[in-house]
Amino acid sequence: IVPLLIAPTPESAFPDVLRGLQYVDFTDNTCQADYDSDIDDILNILRRDHDYYEQHKILLARAIKWEIENHKPAFLLRGHNLENAKTWLRLSDKREQHPPLDLHQQLITASEAAKGQLGTDVFLSYSRTDGDFARELNTTLQQAGKTTWFDQESISSGVDFEKEIFKGIDSADNFVFVISPDAVESEYCEREVDYAADNSKRFITVLHRETSPDTMPDALRKINWIDFKDTAFDKSFPELIQAIELDRAHAHQHTVLQQRASDWTENLRSADFLLNITACANAESWQQIAVGEDKQPVPTFLQRDFIVDSRVAITKANRRRNILLTSAVVGMIAAGILAVFAFVQMNKAELAKADADKQHKNAEEQAQIAENEKNRAEKQYKIAKANNLAFISTDLLENGDVTKAIRVAQAAYEINLNKMPSSVKQAMTNAYNSVAMGNNAFYQSELKQHTKGINTVHYAPNGQKILTTSDDGTAKLWDSQSVLLKDMKQGESIRGAAFSHDSSKIVTTGNGGRVKMWHGNGDYIKDLVGHRSNVANVAFSPDDQTIVTVSGDFKTGDYKAIMWDGDGNKKKELTDHSFAVIFVAFSPNGEYFVTGSYDLDRSVKLYDKNGNLIASLEKDNCHRQKHWFCGPTSAAFSHDNRSVVVTSHDSTVRIWDIEGHLKKTLNRHKQDVNKVVFSPNGSLFVTISDDKTAIIWDRDGNVVQVLTGHTAAIKSVAFSPSGKLIVTGSADHSAKLWDLNGNLLIDYTGHNLGVRSVAFSPDGQYVVTASADRTAKIWPVLKRPRSILFHHDGVKFAKFIRNDTQVLTVSSKEMTVKLWDANTAELQKTYTGFGSDKAGNKRIYSIEVSPDHKRFITTSTDYIVRIVDINSGEKVKLWNSQNVHDCNRLGWCGAKIARYSYDGKHIVTGGFGGKVRLLDSEGNFVK
Template identity: 25%
Template sequence: MHDPEHSSDRPSEPPQPQPAAETDSNQLPESQFDLFISYCRRNLEFIQAFYQDLQKQQRSIWIDWADIPPSVDWRAEIHQGISAADSFIAVLSPEYLASYECQVEYETALQMNKRLIPIVCENVNPKEAPKPLADLNWIFFRSEDNWDESFAKLAEALDTDLPHVRAHTRLLLRAQEWQNHDKDESFLLRGTDLERAEQWCIEGATKQPEPSTLQLQYIDTSRRTERAQQRSLIRLQRTMLGTMTAAFLIASGLGVFAYRQYQMATVNEIKTLGAFSEALFKENNVFDALIQSLRASRLLKQATWATPETQQKITDTALQAAYWVMEANRLEGHKDWAMGVEFSPDGQILASTSGDKTVRLWQLNGQPIATLEGHQSGVFFVTFSPNGQQLASASKDGTVRLWQRDGTPGPVLSGHKDAVNSVFFSRDGQSLWSAGEDGTIRKWSIEGKPGVILRQHPKAIYSLAPSPDGTLMASAGEDKFVRLWSIEGKVLRKLKGAKDLISQVKFSPDGRAIAAVDLKGKITLWDSKSGKILRQFAQPDSERPLYGLAFSPDGRILATASADKVIDLWRWQDGTFLESLKGHSGMINGITFAPDRNQLLLASASQDATLKLWRFDRSILSPLIGHEEPVNSVSFSPDGQQIVSGSSDKTLRLWLPNGDLKQVLKSHQDRIYSVSVSPNGKLLASAGADKKVMIWDWNGTDNKHENKQLPTAQTIHRVQFSPDSQWIAAVDADGTLYVWKVDGTPISQVKTSSTRLDNVNFSPDGQFIILGTEQGEIQLWSIAGFLKQQTKPVKTFPAHAQAIHDVVFSPDGQTLASTSNDRTVKLWKPDGTLLRTLTGHQDIVLAVRFSPDGQTIASSSDDRSIKLWHLDGRLIASLNGHRSGIYGLSFSPDGQKLASASDDKRVLVWNLQNLQLDSLLDRSCNWLHDYLTTNQAALKNPDSIRDRQFCDDRRR
């Protein structure tokens, strides 16, 4: 807050705050402040009036003009003020959103999981606000708003769940004190305090603010420490008292009481571990979430007394971690930053470099092989010879060192006048090329004799890379250009287009493209023959420096690594962003793919001194990424070999289930809301906001798909083929039902009693059409009746008190399922008899489908979850990972996969074969095996030791 717009300097004659209550210096207060006000100086006049009215309500307030003593670390004081406040008020204005210090305060509160209350003092564009703030209900205090009404809303927000919020603050302060004292055990919770904290965590799972990862770690560590002490005490008691005394205690009832206490404590620990896993998952720390879910599941297997609700919750927690984990192992051993990372040509060894002056060699399972010492400064780069028997390392000390694969040192190549940043072997392995900050590229014999020196770069060179066939090399660095050379050292081209210093350059595996990343966050690709820019892309509204670059061995994926601790994956041929890998705690300096084309494995090296291995396993979850707007509908082809999706970006996309994009169809002029594939696999129907139903001639193999158009009067929300592929039905925005023959011949156009229709489906025998209306009714219409020009449904019955979004028949036609704004799924007999109501979704339920065998029901919601249910209403599992509402569902013909389409612009294909806890435990144990058996921290951690023993027992 020392920038001109947001300063801690006190204004003249500010209102004075209420003094904080006096507390014992050795005891933390339950809560120091009701609220923290985060604001921009330009809004000071509003803030003073706002502050005075808050004081009239007897609120205790932290604000920077009153609560930062002179001559202190003002950032630390602000951090402590946010920690000690129950609620964080962000006073939104254009200046607030533009202020760096305001952003720091908001992000601090977000990290602590503080209750956020955004108020608006000047009009702002919601799209410019951070998403977590934009998603909340804003309270308006603009000049045109009623001040008293706004204050009443604010008071209601501040007082909602106040005991929960104050407990959040109190526990956060204690957890921070524990962290600030190097996690000293004497600061842990014990006894009643621990039980209350666990109960707060369990009861507050659905409340705001949610527990933070620090709070959950604090509770979990407290419980584990207390249980360890209890186990030690029990062993001591048994030794001292003997078996007769123990028998007496049990007989007298004391043992029964103790056992019940043990049961309760175990369940609380399970729930806390589950909550811890949930919190880690939300922070994108999926690997640690998997570890915590394994521990919760391990205890759950022993706790046979746990309720079905607890069992289901932990199973769902384990399931989401298992679906989304990509980090496979952590390699720890370097004493300083890690930068260079490289796989041997046979993919069996990983080499890494570090600021600790060493090169380390590792087995793929993470087991250390050797530490190569000899450099006099940090080592930047390492590479293997083509036969994999030698290594070359480049260092800040100005040398290149050669090593045998077993770690035996070889020649030292000296000649560069400054740090050497890159080196590679010639294709025949008889020479090397190196480049450094002295602006030169140098050639060396394998014996270390110097050769030609190339001096075309006027400034430092940071990257030098060979083409796959060994005939070319590319260099780049501080002058923002890529120079393309023949392997003999002749400059062929000077490639322009990068926006800043180039940190890395690479050839694509086929040699046709050259890619470079720069410190402005741009990724530039050139054609290696013509030198023309193929494309340039970046994360939107981002100038984060990029330091790492790698192509997957099959050439389909480009990975980039950034200063903000994230690895981004791209489909580089069209610049489509695929996903981010998060987990490092420091900026990422280097990345590389293993050479195996069949199982993608990525290694990353970070400023946090660790290496991470990332495994791309699409066997249980495949994201289909490429749409530029929300995806509204999805359908499997009848043979299960393709998936079609329709989006608000006006396109249809045809995919393979593994995520490969096959084709894009562009004929719609507006948003596409619905797609349907004919059961005979010959036709595809699509419809949407351009008021047209398009029928595509489609057999899944043609490269060109012609279509015919069926015009309608309004936006079409749903189109559907009949089971015999003879009819097409559609419904629109004003409640009209359309029926055509498959050749486009109109059969009926009926204005129903509904003001709007979102759904239409056929009965399995094709004789009836079912609708769910805006008024909450279910209607059955007869195909035979349409042929006789009848305009009334054959049956109507009330189903929901609110609008129905979807209604479908079961495959045997004996059950109907409907979803509604009322957050429920209801099951019916066709005569309108209610069978049961499925509750569990936290928001509008948007879609429902039966599995092909009719035994499973899938429902999706605006709460971003998919739920799978048994016919009897029991919940099977919750599938989490979408970032927005889920509008479309489709089972594969064999029922083993489920495709979901979401507002988050993605289709996800879920494998449903391993949803039980035992299967999840086996998968988790297999995934974590290398980490549990080779990571040095895990080998010393008592919980990890128990995890490893548990997993070993399951493997036997």
């Protein structure tokens, strides 16, 4: 309450509620300056304790709703809101003026009492343009008893906006999307939908305004919407409640299990976070029903891994417990024998001896029974594990990951069983048939340390390192062999990154205005301070002397580009755009650069290298007049530095000259055009679109080829260094390799979610793909898997060596190892001399190739461990492992397995009796 005294009034006449309050006195004003001073006083009062009164109002409004709705739990406070409310109440309970009310206290106390008991039924995703409808929907859901996550109520000021949104999606059983033209075009809504799809959330769509299905995200297009546009709200709302209530227990269990699995992943998959025996059994039952009855949402790969690892840990724990129990039983029997023997010895020596013999025999029988039970349990465990791996392999194959499907099937096949389950044989057959008959490739390695979707992937110009950036707030630096070198923590979702052209520096950009500079080895250099909002992109000039970063979001209004020198010192701020700046690109000669903005701005600004504005490439009116979300998406300079090609949300590609004149408009795409890239020699450029096509153009804008084959929007593209190949990455979870004639050469399938970024290695030998599924994969270019028959009778397993140019196969039937040419299947060498044990058993247990691929080491039934030179076939070292390894209870003796250390300097052997021995690389025992 702010009293204004506008006529002389005795204080005794003031109402009690106004006494003691500061008032502004207008009665003594004699001029305009006095009046202005009083207005300033009012403004100062309004600003004073603004945050307190804002929170007072928000909490009171919610408390009144809660009271009117008979204290329904849906209106209680949760998460950040509850913690902030408790802090507000604690700091304010001593206030004399305008203190918190009892109703405030009641709401906060009831919310604290229900803490941890309330799940989230619904996450509401909508465009800010549809805010009034979303608020009505949220309130009506709460009145119906549904707990909701609604950003206007669930996000406190000062927190990471996007991080809190993703947490809200994680906690919700259902993802309700309000369909409108603005919502399907919103970058923020798109990221929410992608994240929900990444976590297999159940989607429910609500049609608020007429929207073309072709513009909707793929995850929403196949969902039948609930019509609120042509049907009265109160008639459509029960249908929404029915959709939320459908299979509610399954959806809630999906949420709980996904959160448990995410906690497990974030804690480096520690066994401490796995399910206990009861929870694991419930999860397995839930998964079996979900898959068998095709329930929505479907179990995620993370959930499946979590359940499998929990079961494996439980089985191992049971085995350890059984072994301890068996030992205890045998010990108790032995103790009983001694006690009986002592008692009988005192009375009848002969009878005692007979009884002791009998008890001893019984003890041996019990021990044998225990051993048999242990062996049976181990066999059952192996069968269960093999069947489970076969199931996983089949599932992977159905989802397009041929590489992992074959590797998992191989792991199932290599489990030591006398009779292989039919499921494993079928999985192996299916996996290899898919390779022989398909157009797929194996990925060479997988980069999988990120905990959220990967946004971009980059090869260093020198080809020695790979950089990935992610929504998990980290950039990770890998060597070319996929070994993680550095974990570079940004703190918030990373949107863009770039290597300097000499590979000596890296700059990463992300949410919250964060820009960081790093050495090429991943060591931190400094923060580049100047942005206040999300920084979308970064580019180095060709000479690495200038860096440009671009930013902006509607919350801060910080729409600008910043120029920095090569060491990260600020040179100039460019504020010519009127909305968020999303991309930047330099000309090949470094004399120019462009920046682009969408939405309310929709322009590309052309600057010289000093940051002087040359021209504004203004767009024509948006083709979709009903949609305000338009504007450019990317730009690239021609190699002669005389033209700029700009792609746009309005489905067009425009070619401008360097003075800012429009030369040509290309209208072949049907939906948003997402990116343009020039070939290395500048004779061609390629554009990609949400219409599922990529188009190759000559430099004048004539169509050369249209690349068709993707089944969803294409989001990324790159030319090979030779300019002869193109790779595209799509929301259909695949990448594809094409030649310039439009021929599809290879399907790179194996990601579980959309491919967001693709890149060629500088030598053109590899393609790397990055996906929303949190992984990046490295693929060999033009190396498709082939079915080659190696004629080796009874072959047990094989190993590729020397960059996959040769294959070693092992046959226990022939008791030989053979070396083959991997491309022609020509036999190059046969290694013999392996023998049987005393009982005539013949088997080569293991083979291991040294890291330098010059030698291999084997263990076999003749107890001999052999180190063999691969080229000459000479046995460098051999020794009888019976002398150093004990036998197990079944009589199996000697070394069972041998392995090289990572650096090749040591060898370790493991025997049947449980002993492990360490040797140097020449086979001399260390200890």
